[in-house]
Amino acid sequence: MAGIILSTWLLQEALELRRHTPARAMIQSMIDRMVAHDQKHLLNELLQAIDVPTLLLCGPRTLQERLTEDALKKHLLEPFTKAILVNGLQKVGITSYRSQAVRRLVLSCRGAELTVLKSALDSTGDYFNLHKLIYRDLREPVRSELLAHLQKEAVDLRIDGHSVGLKILSDIDDTVACSGGSFPAGRDKRLPKKMIYPGFATLLRELDSSFTPSEPCSNVVFLSARPHIYKDVSEQRTFRMVQQLFQQQVLHTIPSMLAGSLGIGFGALVKLCFCNSNAWEEVGRYKHTVFQQYTCLYREYDFIFLR
Numbered sequence: 001m002a003g004i005i006l007s008t009w010l011l012q013e014a015l016e017l018r019r020h021t022p023a024r025a026m027i028q029s030m031i032d033r034m035v036a037h038d039q040k041h042l043l044n045e046l047l048q049a050i051d052v053p054t055l056l057l058c059g060p061r062t063l064q065e066r067l068t069e070d071a072l073k074k075h076l077l078e079p080f081t082k083a084i085l086v087n088g089l090q091k092v093g094i095t096s097y098r099s100q101a102v103r104r105l106v107l108s109c110r111g112a113e114l115t116v117l118k119s120a121l122d123s124t125g126d127y128f129n130l131h132k133l134i135y136r137d138l139r140e141p142v143r144s145e146l147l148a149h150l151q152k153e154a155v156d157l158r159i160d161g162h163s164v165g166l167k168i169l170s171d172i173d174d175t176v177a178c179s180g181g182s183f184p185a186g187r188d189k190r191l192p193k194k195m196i197y198p199g200f201a202t203l204l205r206e207l208d209s210s211f212t213p214s215e216p217c218s219n220v221v222f223l224s225a226r227p228h229i230y231k232d233v234s235e236q237r238t239f240r241m242v243q244q245l246f247q248q249q250v251l252h253t254i255p256s257m258l259a260g261s262l263g264i265g266f267g268a269l270v271k272l273c274f275c276n277s278n279a280w281e282e283v284g285r286y287k288h289t290v291f292q293q294y295t296c297l298y299r300e301y302d303f304i305f306l307r
Contacts (some may be wrong), residue, residue, distance in 0.1 A: 024055065024058055024059060027046070027050065027055060028055075028059055028060075028063050030046065031043065031046070031063065031066060031067065032066060034046070034076075035066055035067075035070050035071050035074065035076065038074055038076065039076075040075075040076045040077075043071065043076055043077070043081075044076075044077065044078045044080075044081045047067075047077075047081050047084055047085070048080070048081060048084060052084050052085060052087070052088035053087075053088040053091040053092050055088070056085075056088045056089060056092050057092040061097075064098070064101055067085060068085065068101035068104050068105055069101075069104065072104055072105070072108050077105075077108075079109055079113040079114075079116040079117045079120070080116060080117075080120050082105045082106075082108065082109060082117055083116075083117045083120035083121050084120075085101075085105055086102055086105050086106070086117070086121060086133065087120075087121060087124055087128055089101055089102055090102075090128045090132070090133055090137060091128060094133075094137040094138060096139075099137075099138055099139065099142050100142070102133070102138065102142070102146075103142050103145065103146065105117075106146050106149065106150075107145075107146070107149055109153075110153055111153055111156065111157060112157065114149075114150070114153045114154075115154075115157065115164065115300060116215075116217075118130050118150070118297065118298065119215075119217040119218065119219075120217075121133065122218050122221075122256040123217060123218040123253075123254065123256070125239060125243060125254045126239065127239075127257060127259065129256050129257070129258075130256075130297055131256075131258055131290070131293065131294055131297065134146060134147060134150075134293075134297065135293055147296060147297075150296070150297055150299075151296060151299050153300075154298065154299035154300040154301075155299050155300070157300040158299070158300055163300060163301050163302040164210065164300045164301060165209070165210030165219060165300075165301050165302075166207060166208065166209060166210065166219060166301060166302050166303070166304060167219050167221060167294075167298055167301045167302070167303050167304075168204060168207050168208060168219055168220050168221065168303075168304050168306065169221045169222075169223050169258075169291060169294070169303060169304070169305045169306070170204075170220070170221070170222055170223065170305070170306040170307070171222075171223060171224075171306065171307045172222050172223075172224055173186040174186035174187065174188045175197075175200075175306055175307055176196065176197070176200060176222065177194050177195060177196050177197070177241070178190065178191035178192065178193060178194070178195050178197065179193065180192060180193025180194070194241070196245065196250065201245070201250050201251055201252075203306075204220055204251070204252070205252045207304065208220060208252065208253070211252065211253060213252075217253075218253045218254060218255055218256050219253070219301075220251075220253055220255040220256070221255055221256045221257070221258060221294065222242075222255045222256070222257045222258070223257075223258050223287055223290065223291065223305075224257055224258065224259055239257070242254055242255055258290050258294060291303075291305065
């Protein structure tokens with residue numbers, strides 16, 4: 001039975017790919033012409049309107065080269081479009097070959113343009129973000145090279161030591177929303193479970209002084225103890241919550257999220273079951289490490305942590 005189901009699924013996928021082949025070929029031909037004729041405006045509009053991960057996954061290697069080599073050499077890509085390409089490469093999987101494409105895209109941005117690219121990567125509303133890219137997806141020596149580039153360009157933006165804005169990091173359970181005292185999320189039973197604390201969204205908006213609605217930028221970051229497991233299984237609930245709050249105009253932006261560690265979180269639960277008073281100590285240390293890593297990505301910003 002399992003073999004029949006798998007064969008049926010593979011057949012459906014093959015038919016779906018075949019059905020979209022003419023459309024992909026047409027888009028690839030359009031991209032080739034736009035790059036060849038330096039049609040910058042049209043190229044950026046196209047890449048911002050289509051499903052770039054699917055295009056990169058199903059297209060030939062020459063398409064990636066056209067976008068991350070030829071288009072870059074001709075200075076045809078805007079910073080936001082570069083972020084879309086980096087995000088697309090993340091979603092299809094960072095191989096050693098794709099990591100070089102990411103490297104070229106990031107190194108091509110300097111100063112304020114690099115800040116735009118970073119902020120766009122952190123505004124996708126899913127678990128693919130800048131922190132995951134640098135510290136999880138990329139390997140040495142690319143990681144160290146990009147970290148050095150990010151920090152150098154960020155420091156140069158701090159004119160007379162002043163930041164370009166404020167990044168607001170926050171815990172979720174019993175900080176953003178009440179846990180209702182449910183195990184193991186938190187202890188606060190004063191409000192109904194999952195209720196946003198009164199005034200918290202307003203506080204975020206007031207602190208986020210550099211936020212501009214017309215620009216793809218999220219300065220709010222949720223630092224979660226929940227581990228990343230597979231794809232966004234453990235993050236889906238939180239993202240659904242914040243997206244709903246954004247649509248209801250409770251939150252002014254969709255926050256980025258930094259996930260916890262599966263091993264450390266599981267170890268804390270085991271210790272907690274045996275009444276260990278220091279059960280969450282390692283989780284706290286891991287959060288501190290992630291916070292320090294995050295600050296290395298945004299040296300041009302100041303930081304505040306809410307807990």
